[in-house]
Amino acid sequence: MEAPGKNNESQLRVMAVIAFAVVYSNYMMAPLIPALSREFSVSPYQLGWLIPGFLIPYGISTLVYGALSDRWGRTPVLVTLLCFATATMMLLSFAGSWRTLLIARILSGVGCGGIVTISLAIIGDSYPYEVQGRPMGRMFGAIAAGIGFGSTLGPILNPLVGWRNEFRGLACICCLAAGFIVKSNKSALKVTRRLTSFDQVIREYLVVLEAPRGGRTLAFIFSNGAFHGGIFAWLSLLLISRYHLHDTGIGLALLGYGLPGIFFGTVIGKWADRYGRSYVVPIGFLWAAIFAFLLILPSPRFVAALIITALSMGFDATHPLMSSITTSLDPKHRGQITGLATFTNFVGMGIGALCFQQLIAFGFTVALAIFASAHTLVGFAALYDFRGERPACLPLIRRAIAQSISSLR
Numbered sequence: 461m462e463a464p465g466k467n468n469e470s471q472l473r474v475m476a477v478i479a480f481a482v483v484y485s486n487y488m489m490a491p492l493i494p495a496l497s498r499e500f501s502v503s504p505y506q507l508g509w510l511i512p513g514f515l516i517p518y519g520i521s522t523l524v525y526g527a528l529s530d531r532w533g534r535t536p537v538l539v540t541l542l543c544f545a546t547a548t549m550m551l552l553s554f555a556g557s558w559r560t561l562l563i564a565r566i567l568s569g570v571g572c573g574g575i576v577t578i579s580l581a582i583i584g585d586s587y588p589y590e591v592q593g594r595p596m597g598r599m600f601g602a603i604a605a606g607i608g609f610g611s612t613l614g615p616i617l618n619p620l621v622g623w624r625n626e627f628r629g630l631a632c633i634c635c636l637a638a639g640f641i642v643k644s645n646k647s648a649l650k651v652t653r654r655l656t657s658f659d660q661v662i663r664e665y666l667v668v669l670e671a672p673r674g675g676r677t678l679a680f681i682f683s684n685g686a687f688h689g690g691i692f693a694w695l696s697l698l699l700i701s702r703y704h705l706h707d708t709g710i711g712l713a714l715l716g717y718g719l720p721g722i723f724f725g726t727v728i729g730k731w732a733d734r735y736g737r738s739y740v741v742p743i744g745f746l747w748a749a750i751f752a753f754l755l756i757l758p759s760p761r762f763v764a765a766l767i768i769t770a771l772s773m774g775f776d777a778t779h780p781l782m783s784s785i786t787t788s789l790d791p792k793h794r795g796q797i798t799g800l801a802t803f804t805n806f807v808g809m810g811i812g813a814l815c816f817q818q819l820i821a822f823g824f825t826v827a828l829a830i831f832a833s834a835h836t837l838v839g840f841a842a843l844y845d846f847r848g849e850r851p852a853c854l855p856l857i858r859r860a861i862a863q864s865i866s867s868l869r
Contacts, residue, residue: 471586472595474640475579476602478542481633482572483606485549486514487718488614489565491696491710492623495615500558504697507558508817510565511693512810517569519806525574526799527661529581535645538578542638544571549631553624576603577802580783584798600780601722607772608718611692616711661796668789668797676845677785680838681801682808684745684782687835688775689809690816691752691828692717695768698824703761713761716769720776737781737849744781745839748774752832756825779805785849 489510497504529537548564548571555561580599587595617626668674699705699713751771755764786801812831819827 472583472598474637474644475582476599477633478538478637479576479579479599480602480606480609481630481637482545482575483603484610484614485568485572485627485630486518487607487610487692488623488626489514490693491611491615491714492618492707494696494700494710495618495623495707496558496561500561502558505817507562508693508813509562511689511813513562513566514569514572515689515806515810515813517566518573519803519810521570521573522577522799522802522806523665524799526577526581526802527796529574529578529799530796534578534582534585535641538575538582539638539641541571541573541575541578542634542641545575546631546635546638547571549627549634553627553631573806574799574802577799580802581798584784584788596780596784597727600776600783604718604720604772604776605722606718608714608716608722611714611717612711614711615696615707615714618707664790664796665800668786668800671789673785673848674789677782678801678804680741680745680842680845681779681782681786681804683835683838684775684778685805685808686812686815687748687752687831687838688772688812689806690812690831691755691771693809693813694816694820694824694827697820698755699764701824703764705761709761713765714768716765717772719769720773737785738846741778741781741846741849742839742842744774744777745835745842747777749832749835749839752828752835756828756832 493504493507493510496507496510500507525537525541545568548568552561552564552568555564580596583595583599614623614626617623669678695714695717696710699710703709703713705713748771751767751774754767755771759767783798783801786797789797816827816831819830
């Protein structure tokens with residue numbers, strides 16, 4: 461789906477809508493855990509795997525789909541996945557028991573995995589690295605909108621239309637998007653096989669991991685995913701235990717989660733293009749850690765909602781910019797590399813959710829303190845490790861990466 465330059469902006473809007481729908485389907489689930497536990501008559505902790513059960517298969521599947529998009533083209537793989545996502549979301553909406561719900565959720569993770577990854581790879585194909593901050597900021601603004609509206613409207617709409625109908629609506633969006641892409645890109649649907657063996661795919665992953673810039677960035681992406689994914693997965697239970705809220709109250713308390721990315725995602729991207737990721741990314745880590753510490757303190761509901769909003773801004777200032785770094789590592793295999801970054805992020809989020817669940821046994825204060833302390837250390841490490849991500853340094857970095865990749869192959 462590599463469109464000519466004059467179509468880049470319309471292509472960007474389509475990719476943003478797709479990313480919004482997929483992320484919404486992910487983030488609407490965690491705030492619904494209390495309601496689902498009531499509906500299926502099980503404890504919230506029995507439904508704990510609804511989050512990592514989606515995130516981990518999603519992350520693993522991106523390793524496959526990203527490589528396939530490099531081999532067969534972005535559009536054929538993207539259309540196939542949108543159809544798969546439509547089917548699995550519809551299956552999830554008809555779940556009759558909590559076990560069926562969990563199985564459908566896992567399948568949905570496999571079905572949705574790769575959609576956002578390939579969308580990001582398409583944007584990486586269409587814009588040079590030097591100006592990717594703005595389009596990546598818009599993409600992650602759409603992702604932030606999916607986070608914000610999913611976490612908010614998911615529980616708010618449940619008493620009104622039901623979570624099942626929400627999933628059916630999202631399935632329709634995916635189906636319509638697939639139809640639109642087929643209609644607009646018929647020529648791009650032709651599959652052109654590229655001779656890429658399994659060994660070459662593995663070798664490409666190893667090249668990225670062995671390159672200092674690649675391995676370092678992926679390690680930070682994993683840590684960032686574990687922090688934000690772990691806390692968000694259990695925010696609804698924190699709000700219930702502290703403020704005794706129900707579905708609508710949870711949705712309102714999470715109203716600001718993801719909103720900073722909608723309004724400031726593009727601005728943050730422009731700052732990174734102008735001043736360098738060496739400053740913005742570490743600030744994002746430390747910012748999130750500070751507000752995780754503040755979430756420990758007793759506070760009125762309105763103040764807690766503001767803290768949650770500010771906490772989400774840390775993700776907007778880190779992950780989009782680190783994702784942009786990964787898309788620049790090897791443009792010839794951008795889908796595969798973006799898939800590796802997505803795998804790292806989602807597996808981190810899934811593991812973070814499981815770890816935070818275990819720490820809840822000692823209380824939310826202990827869990828938040830441990831996560832915030834670890835993230836603070838990560839932020840200080842980022843000050844050192846991202847020091848070379850300044851605009852003046854990028855040409856030298858790209859030449860070094862190209863030489864490294866050539867020598868390892």
